[in-house]
Structure formats: structure tokens, C-alpha cells
Amino acid sequence: MKTAKYCLILLTIVFCAGNSDGQVVLSGFDSVAFSLPGINRVSYQFFDNGNMKIQYRDAKTELVNYKSNPRWRDAGNGILTAITGFGFTTSTDVNWKISGTIECNDSLPDWTLNLFCPGNVRKERERVKNDDGSWSVEHNVFNEFYWDKDANGVLIENNDTIGFFSIVLNPRENEFFKSFPDEVFTHRDTTGKKKFRISVSWKPSPGIDFGIIGTIHGKNFVQIGDGTRRKLWIYSGDMLGGMLQMDINSLGIAKKYRIQPYMLINRDLTAQNRNELIRLAVVGRILNLSVGNN
Numbered sequence: 001m002k003t004a005k006y007c008l009i010l011l012t013i014v015f016c017a018g019n020s021d022g023q024v025v026l027s028g029f030d031s032v033a034f035s036l037p038g039i040n041r042v043s044y045q046f047f048d049n050g051n052m053k054i055q056y057r058d059a060k061t062e063l064v065n066y067k068s069n070p071r072w073r074d075a076g077n078g079i080l081t082a083i084t085g086f087g088f089t090t091s092t093d094v095n096w097k098i099s100g101t102i103e104c105n106d107s108l109p110d111w112t113l114n115l116f117c118p119g120n121v122r123k124e125r126e127r128v129k130n131d132d133g134s135w136s137v138e139h140n141v142f143n144e145f146y147w148d149k150d151a152n153g154v155l156i157e158n159n160d161t162i163g164f165f166s167i168v169l170n171p172r173e174n175e176f177f178k179s180f181p182d183e184v185f186t187h188r189d190t191t192g193k194k195k196f197r198i199s200v201s202w203k204p205s206p207g208i209d210f211g212i213i214g215t216i217h218g219k220n221f222v223q224i225g226d227g228t229r230r231k232l233w234i235y236s237g238d239m240l241g242g243m244l245q246m247d248i249n250s251l252g253i254a255k256k257y258r259i260q261p262y263m264l265i266n267r268d269l270t271a272q273n274r275n276e277l278i279r280l281a282v283v284g285r286i287l288n289l290s291v292g293n294n
Helices: 003-012 071-084 175-179 271-290
Strands: 029-035 043-047 051-066 088-104 111-129 135-145 152-157 160-169 210-216 219-226 231-236 239-245 262-266
Touching (some): 051 111, 051 271, 111 160, 111 271, 152 210, 152 271, 175 210, 262 271
Antiparallel strands (some): 029 262, 043 051, 051 088, 088 111, 111 152, 152 160, 231 239
16 A cells, blocks of 8 residues: 555646647557457457467455454444344445456566555345244445545556556546547537436446556556547557557447457557557556446
8 A cells, every 4th residue: 555655646747648739640550459368358369569468367356454443343233133133234434455467478577456446345234034934134245446536556567666546537527637639538418418328238338437647667657548439548758659449348248239459559669668558558448347337
């Protein structure tokens, strides 16, 4: 958690986005097609100066600390539920850590990605009657993640911190991102008219927009994730480094709504910077999934 606190200084960093007339210029970019070896995995195969594979593995979610110790309160509520028959709900503020490894068969070492955000653990207990007539206490636990409240991330390589970043939800409403070209955001209806939508499991819903403001190896970078079009724009300093068309490849999504991923990469980047850009794109894809998008 100590390294994550450094992310707070990022709000003072100033970037330049796009060209002088505010347009996204996509000439001079290589198009790299990604293939998907499996469903519900962040794993891509592609060709970029050789056959490449990049994947996110060993993902885990853990509590880094409770903001209060609920052990005795939980035990007491469980006993009261069993005796009285009344249900009890407890809610505890917590801090979450979501971590995993980004590995690729290129010249760079593996990265460890740590995401931090505040949240809540809600526990519900209810006295229920069993089939044999006896009674027992049923427990349900609900974890909540508050990505819009001082969330941040850290990148580690060979046990050294090489990068850190702050996470911003709904970046179009954030003053920092107003200098970026309008084309990186999906147009929203501002007329006040609301369309009636039917939500179904086999059709993806519009996702959540997010932004990343960070540094890596002493260089500034920015990411803008368009949750509706599933596009991730990556800026390195004042240059648009690339764009990832994020995939939709989840179980239950109808085949016609699935999206095959690809990436546009600025040809002015060196080979090592290209490798780094692809890894940063995977960081954005993981965050895209973490905030609740497909």
C-alpha cells in the first residue's frame, strides 16, 4: 500500500493530447490483429516482429486491511440470529487489492500489476428451515468495490516499482481530460431524452468510461477507456502511442455481439516502447474488466 500512495501526486502532472486542432490523427500507425485462445481470459496471440503471446495470470483479490475489526461483531450476530430467528446485516468498510502477473514472450521481464481501491463487505444472516424440520443460519457475503474513490495502481518489475497511476471514472467529467480530443469519447445524448432499453444477458450493455493518469520509467502516460465502443486510447507524453480495440468474448454473449480485438501502434515507437505499449494496453483491459465492463 505504501507505493500506491505515491499516485496522489499524479494529479499535478500536465499532458498534451492530440494535435493542435484537437483531432485524433491515426495515420502512421501499424494495425496488429489479436487472436483469442480462450473465453473469459485476458490472453492474446499476435504477430509483431515475430509470433507473440501476452497474458494476465495468477489473478487474485484480497483484503489488505479492515478499517475496523468485525470478528466479534460477526460472531455475536450469528448467535443472535440462531437464537431469535431475526436476520442481521453487517457492513464493513475495507481496502481491496487486486493483483496479477502480465507476462509476454518479449525482451521485457514480467510485470506485477496491483490495483487498490476502497470498498465494503456486507454480510447477511438469515434463519432458515431445513428439509428435515431443523433450523440453521444462512450466510451471504457481498463485496463492493469503489473505483470512483481514490483508486490507484502500481506496476512492479523484478521487485522494483516501475510505474504508478491514478484511476478516474467518467473522465469526460474530469477537468484534466477536457484537453483531449472529443473523438476518444463516445457521443452522449444531452437532449434529455431517454431511450427505452431492454437489458438481456446475451447482449453487452454500454460500459463504464475510465481514465488512467500515470508514470512508467519516469515517463508520463494517459489512458482513456471508452466503455461503449470498447476502445482504449493510450498516450505517451504528448504523443498518441496507440489504440486497443478491446474484445467482448464472455460466455453467454451472442456470437454476433462479440468483438475481435486489434491494436493500432504508432510507428515512431522503438521496439522496446512498442512492447511496453502493448503491456500498458493489457493493464487498461484488466481495469476495464475490474470496473464492471465485459
